[in-house]
Amino acid sequence: MKKIIALMSCVFGLFVFVNIYHEPQVNAAEKTYTIGTDVTFPPFVYANSDNKYVGIDMDLIRAIAKKEGFKAEIKPLGFNAAVQSLSSGQIDGVIAGMTITDERRQKFDFSTPYYKSGIVMAVAPKGDIKGLKDLKGKRVAVKTGTAGATYANSIKDRYGFKTVTFDDSDNVYNDVKNGNSAACFDDSAVLNYGVKTGLGLKIVTKPTDIGSYGFAVEKGKNKELMSKFNSGLKKLKANGEYAKIIEKYTGESATAAQKKNSTQANAEGHTFFGLIKQNRDSIIDGIFETIKLTVVSIICATIFGVLIGLLGVLPSKLARGTSTTIIYIFRGLPLLVLALFIYNGVPSLTGSKVPAFVAGIITLTLNEGAYTAAFVKGGIQAVDTGQMEAARSLGLPFGKSMRKVILPQGIKIMIPSFINQFIITLKDTSILSIIGILELTQTGKIIIARNLEGFKIWTIIALIYLIIITVLTLLSKWVERRIND
Amino acid sequence: MKNTKVKVTNLKKNFGSNHVLKGIDFEVAQNEVVVLIGPSGSGKSTLLRCLNRLEDPTSGSVVIDGNDISDSKTNIDQARENIGMVFQHFNLFNNLTVGQNVELAPVELGKLSKSEAVTMAKKLLDTVGLDDKYDAMPQSLSGGQKQRVAIARALAMNPDIMLFDEPTSALDPEMVGDVLEVMKDLAKKGMTMVVVTHEMGFAKEVADRVVFMADGKVMEEGKPEEVFGNPQNERTKTFLQKVINV
Numbered sequence: 144m145k146k147i148i149a150l151m152s153c154v155f156g157l158f159v160f161v162n163i164y165h166e167p168q169v170n171a172a173e174k175t176y177t178i179g180t181d182v183t184f185p186p187f188v189y190a191n192s193d194n195k196y197v198g199i200d201m202d203l204i205r206a207i208a209k210k211e212g213f214k215a216e217i218k219p220l221g222f223n224a225a226v227q228s229l230s231s232g233q234i235d236g237v238i239a240g241m242t243i244t245d246e247r248r249q250k251f252d253f254s255t256p257y258y259k260s261g262i263v264m265a266v267a268p269k270g271d272i273k274g275l276k277d278l279k280g281k282r283v284a285v286k287t288g289t290a291g292a293t294y295a296n297s298i299k300d301r302y303g304f305k306t307v308t309f310d311d312s313d314n315v316y317n318d319v320k321n322g323n324s325a326a327c328f329d330d331s332a333v334l335n336y337g338v339k340t341g342l343g344l345k346i347v348t349k350p351t352d353i354g355s356y357g358f359a360v361e362k363g364k365n366k367e368l369m370s371k372f373n374s375g376l377k378k379l380k381a382n383g384e385y386a387k388i389i390e391k392y393t394g395e396s397a398t399a400a401q402k403k404n405s406t407q408a409n410a411e412g413h414t415f416f417g418l419i420k421q422n423r424d425s426i427i428d429g430i431f432e433t434i435k436l437t438v439v440s441i442i443c444a445t446i447f448g449v450l451i452g453l454l455g456v457l458p459s460k461l462a463r464g465t466s467t468t469i470i471y472i473f474r475g476l477p478l479l480v481l482a483l484f485i486y487n488g489v490p491s492l493t494g495s496k497v498p499a500f501v502a503g504i505i506t507l508t509l510n511e512g513a514y515t516a517a518f519v520k521g522g523i524q525a526v527d528t529g530q531m532e533a534a535r536s537l538g539l540p541f542g543k544s545m546r547k548v549i550l551p552q553g554i555k556i557m558i559p560s561f562i563n564q565f566i567i568t569l570k571d572t573s574i575l576s577i578i579g580i581l582e583l584t585q586t587g588k589i590i591i592a593r594n595l596e597g598f599k600i601w602t603i604i605a606l607i608y609l610i611i612i613t614v615l616t617l618l619s620k621w622v623e624r625r626i627n628d
Numbered sequence: 629m630k631n632t633k634v635k636v637t638n639l640k641k642n643f644g645s646n647h648v649l650k651g652i653d654f655e656v657a658q659n660e661v662v663v664l665i666g667p668s669g670s671g672k673s674t675l676l677r678c679l680n681r682l683e684d685p686t687s688g689s690v691v692i693d694g695n696d697i698s699d700s701k702t703n704i705d706q707a708r709e710n711i712g713m714v715f716q717h718f719n720l721f722n723n724l725t726v727g728q729n730v731e732l733a734p735v736e737l738g739k740l741s742k743s744e745a746v747t748m749a750k751k752l753l754d755t756v757g758l759d760d761k762y763d764a765m766p767q768s769l770s771g772g773q774k775q776r777v778a779i780a781r782a783l784a785m786n787p788d789i790m791l792f793d794e795p796t797s798a799l800d801p802e803m804v805g806d807v808l809e810v811m812k813d814l815a816k817k818g819m820t821m822v823v824v825t826h827e828m829g830f831a832k833e834v835a836d837r838v839v840f841m842a843d844g845k846v847m848e849e850g851k852p853e854e855v856f857g858n859p860q861n862e863r864t865k866t867f868l869q870k871v872i873n874v
């Protein structure tokens with residue numbers, strides 16, 4: 144019992160540590176705001192070759208923060224996750240090339256527009272699609288939740304095409320390039336920039352006037368941040384800094400340099416080793432985040448699972464019912480739904496933020512813990528009932544009989560299931576990329592968003608997972624041998 | 629009349645709609661050896677298991693040494709310390725050595741120190757003829773050896789009463805003798821015993837009283853020579869004919 148308590152307090156300590164670690168200290172003078180953004184939306188936001196987030200939006204928010212004296216903590220969550228996190232109050236603002244629309248105004252307050260954009264259609268350069276009329280019966284790629292998607296959906300019946308939705312811009316472009324989709328719709332600034340820097344697509348329509356980009360906060364909240372943004376933007380426009388930033392990312396010299404860069408990177412980065420070398424730091428960070436998630440959630444899920452499993456073999460009907468219910472619920476919920484529910488759903492109900500890492504740990508603890516509880520219960524029930532009867536007939540109380548006789552035998556039965564569950568937990572951490580945790584899978588997505596080397600990067604990521612799984616398996620087998628001796 | 633050790637009054641036990649014990653009245657005196665016989669399914673095991681509350685009686689009372697075992701307020705763990713039980717399938721603790729099997733309860737319940745328990749375990753294993761198996765794992769023993777360890781384990785708590793549920797019926801014939809020998813020694817030393825068995829030879833030689841059960845009721849009881857030599861009840865007669873013919 145003492146050991147269990149010690150272990151529990153360790154884990155609790157870890158939780159607290161993780162919490163503090165993820166919640167940057169608030170400086171008395173400088174207020175910190177968490178700003179969500181997209182993973183890749185050049186020239187507004189993208190990771191450069193040093194894995195720094197740059198682009199018009201990034202430079203703007205940083206410059207404004209400096210002018211107005213606050214700190215902006217940038218969270219590249221992906222457009223969709225960023226918007227959801229904003230509406231559930233997980234983050235303070237979003238700047239992600241977000242078009243101001245009436246529909247969005249229902250939920251968000253927007254700043255004065257900082258960029259005027261429109262929607263254009265891009266196609267593969269060699270194809271025979273020349274305009275909207277050629278799309279009849281074809282497939283069109285769009286990105287979830289963007290103004291491009293809204294526009295495409297509004298005209299698809301008129302022109303007789305179907306839309307297919309992706310989470311990342313590069314998946315959209317790739318789908319057009321490899322011919323699966325006939326065209327894509329996106330903001331003109333983005334596609335213009337892409338075409339100029341060698342994206343390999345061709346723009347065939349004039350921009351439709353659909354409005355401008357704005358910085359967004361949750362409706363009626365964060366008024367202070369909003370007024371700081373507006374006043375900062377005004378100052379930048381007045382002193383010429385704004386024009387410089389726009390020129391930096393869209394001017395001829397900038398795009399030419401970027402084009403040269405990307406061809407250069409392509410030349411040396413075509414090989415696996417080149418790709419690993421280029422992205423070494425972000426891959427290592429991703430590996431560490433994955434390992435951290437795995438280790439913490441294995442510990443928490445095991446403790447939770449063992450407790451719930453033990454509850455399921457107590458003589459009390461209430462205890463057994465509780466155990467069965469918990470197992471039923473958390474084994475039944477898809478991990479993805481559970482993650483989104485805890486990260487986005489719960490905070491929008493209670494109003495308190497849950498850091499993504501903690502939400503991830505809670506998700507895995509509940510889900511993997513439910514599976515663990517089920518086999519812990521099963522393992523104990525698999526021990527011959529005569530063992531318990533013999534122990535009880537000697538006068539040993541239930542708890543002592545459990546600990547000295549039943550559990551040692553049950554654990555042997557459970558060990559293979561434990562090892563199996565550890566490996567599943569490791570693999571399931573990849574699902575947490577949905578809530579923007581920068582673990583290995585999310586890292587892969589971001590790298591691909593930049594260099595479009597899908598096949599090679601996913602191969603590298605897959606190999607890394609296999610290596611970690613092998614190490615984890617060997618470690619578990621070693622522990623198993625120690626226990627069995 | 630000798631001291632009453634066990635007093636069972638109008639004991640009933642149902643498993644759902646299956647009425648297994650239909651009102652048993654049954655007594656065991658101090659130092660007495662009672663052998664329970666009866667056809668399969670007559671409720672012998674159930675009666676025995678009600679004596680240490682491995683089964684909860686549906687109604688009626690079981691009083692041992694003045695303790696009402698069937699009362700839920702009774703500290704059943706404490707009561708069980710004085711009631712040893714030996715099972716048909718031994719139920720040795722598979723995760724512990726022979727020595728640890730014997731030492732576990734006295735040490736865990738604070739009756740003996742670890743070193744006292746070791747001395748006691750070795751002595752008990754010696755009396756059942758297994759002093760060389762102290763470090764063996766139960767899986768490596770024969771059935772007869774396992775059952776003798778199980779007896780030693782039950783004796784380690786120094787009980788006043790021993791319950792045996794068909795202790796030899798899972799054994800190869802050549803092993804039966806060793807186990808019965810140990811039980812006879814116990815009886816000679818004055819242990820109060822309730823034994824469910826089909827070993828009629830043992831019953832004749834050792835039992836002070838034989839109780840015949842059928843259909844959840846006590847049909848007949850008496851000294852072995854009375855019950856075996858001159859059974860009064862029809863059910864007893866048919867049962868004994870079958871058993872003896874086998």
Ligand SMILES: Nc1ncnc2c1ncn2[C@@H]1O[C@H](COP(=O)(O)OP(=O)(O)OP(=O)(O)O)[C@@H](O)[C@H]1O
Binds near residue numbers: 646648669
């Ligand atoms: N845990 C239980 N749940 C339901 N029914 C039970 C349970 N234990 C025993 N029974 C039933 O009670 C009846 C008597 O069983 P019991 O084991 O007491 O008989 P027995 O006289 O010991 O027979 P045997 O000589 O075969 O061991 C049987 O019909 C059996 O099916």
Ligand SMILES: [Mg+2]
Binds near residue numbers: 673674793794
């Ligand atoms: Mg029986």
